[in-house]
Amino acid sequence: KAGVTQTPRYLIKTRGQQVTLSCSPISGHRSVSWYQQTPGQGLQFLFEYFSETQRNKGNFPGRFSGRQFSNSRSEMNVSTLELGDSALYLCASSRTNLPNTEAFFGQGTRLTVV
Amino acid sequence: AQSVTQLDSHVSVSEGTPVLLRCNYSSSYSPSLFWYVQHPNKGLQLLLKYTSAATLVKGINGFEAEFKKSETSFHLTKPSAHMSDAAEYFCVVSEGYSSASKIIFGSGTRLSIRP
Numbered sequence: 099k100a101g102v103t104q105t106p107r108y109l110i111k112t113r114g115q116q117v118t119l120s121c122s123p124i125s126g127h128r129s130v131s132w133y134q135q136t137p138g139q140g141l142q143f144l145f146e147y148f149s150e151t152q153r154n155k156g157n158f159p160g161r162f163s164g165r166q167f168s169n170s171r172s173e174m175n176v177s178t179l180e181l182g183d184s185a186l187y188l189c190a191s192s193r194t195n196l197p198n199t200e201a202f203f204g205q206g207t208r209l210t211v212v
Numbered sequence: 213a214q215s216v217t218q219l220d221s222h223v224s225v226s227e228g229t230p231v232l233l234r235c236n237y238s239s240s241y242s243p244s245l246f247w248y249v250q251h252p253n254k255g256l257q258l259l260l261k262y263t264s265a266a267t268l269v270k271g272i273n274g275f276e277a278e279f280k281k282s283e284t285s286f287h288l289t290k291p292s293a294h295m296s297d298a299a300e301y302f303c304v305v306s307e308g309y310s311s312a313s314k315i316i317f318g319s320g321t322r323l324s325i326r327p
Contacts, residue, residue, distance in 0.1 A: 102255070133317075141302065141317035188255060201315075203248075203255035 100124065102191050102204035110210045115178040119207045120173050123191030129153075131201065132164060135186040140160040144187075147172055148195040184211045198212075214239045216305045218318035226326045231290040233321045235277075235303030238284060245286045246304040246315075248276055256302065262286060273297070298325045 103122040113119050123130050123202075125161040132144040147166035164174040176183055186208050190201035219234040237243060244263045248256040260271025267279045277288045286303060303318040 131315075140319045143315065143317075190256075200246075200258050200261060203257070205253075205255040 102189055102209050104187075104189050104204035106207060107205065108208050108210075110122060110212060111179050112212055113179055113181060114170070115179050116175065117179060117209060119174045119176075119187055119189075119209070121172045121174070121189030121191075123172070123189075124202055127191035127202070128170050129192040129195040129199070130166055130170065131185050131192070132160075132172070132174050132191045133188045133190065135188055136184075141188070144174070146195060148149050160162055179211045181211050184209060214243065214305050214316055215247050216303050216316050216318040218301075218321050220321050221319065222322045222324065224324040224326060225293050227295055228292050228297055231288070231293045231323065233288040233301050233303075233323065234275065235286045235288065235318060237286060237303070237305045239305060244306045245277075245279060246306070247271065247275070247286075247288050248302045248304060250300045250302065250320075252299075259288070259301075286288055293323075293325050295325050295327070 105120045121130055129148045134144055137140045144158055145152055145164050146154040150166045161177045166172045186206045188203055188206045190203045192199040192201045200202040203204050216237045225231055242264055246261045247259040249259050250256045260269045260277055262269050262279045270276045270321050271291050275288055275290045277286050279286050300320045302320050304315050306315040
């Protein structure tokens with residue numbers, strides 16, 4: 099069974115641009131969550147999607163948005179990029195969105211903003 | 213409100229000696245607790261999880277953790293460290309019984325193994 103796939107693996111963008119990251123969950127998983135990982139802030143929750151609906155949102159500005167498609171694939175978009183958005187963005191999928199459900203993580207997309 | 217504190221940012225042990233990574237949590241409800249491991253340039257892998265069943269939880273690669281409600285702790289242990297255990301370890305808490313639940317990551321503990 100294929101794991102969580104994130105594309106692209108690496109990305110370099112300039113300030114002010116926008117970027118879209120993609121996450122394909124494990125087959126049969128309906129919940130997708132996104133996290134930002136930086137050396138200074140650690141791992142921070144961005145948002146969670148379940149059945150195409152955003153169910154939970156972390157404390158990030160509106161420049162960060164996402165969506166989930168009917169096949170459970172999810173995209174995350176960051177507009178007007180800032181240098182501080184440079185991070186590893188991790189996607190996790192779960193079979194359900196219940197709190198005791200194991201989350202499986204992708205390898206991440208490393209975004210560098212210059 | 214829930215929170216999780218990993219008490220050590222870096223732990224260094226010799227190969228073959230025991231490992232102890234400490235985690236304390238706070239939660240308004242009965243939490244679910246997890247330990248994840250992240251090897252360099254890799255995603256996170258679940259080591260083990262506690263979900264209100266047995267308080268001593270066994271995970272992969274010889275790791276285990278004990279849920280102690282009185283101490284609000286969920287420390288990760290391994291009897292004998294191996295070089296391949298060198299990685300970043302995250303303690304995670306999740307609570308709530310609705311779709312509004314979310315999970316909180318600890319700040320991570322970097323485990324180094326000396327030959």
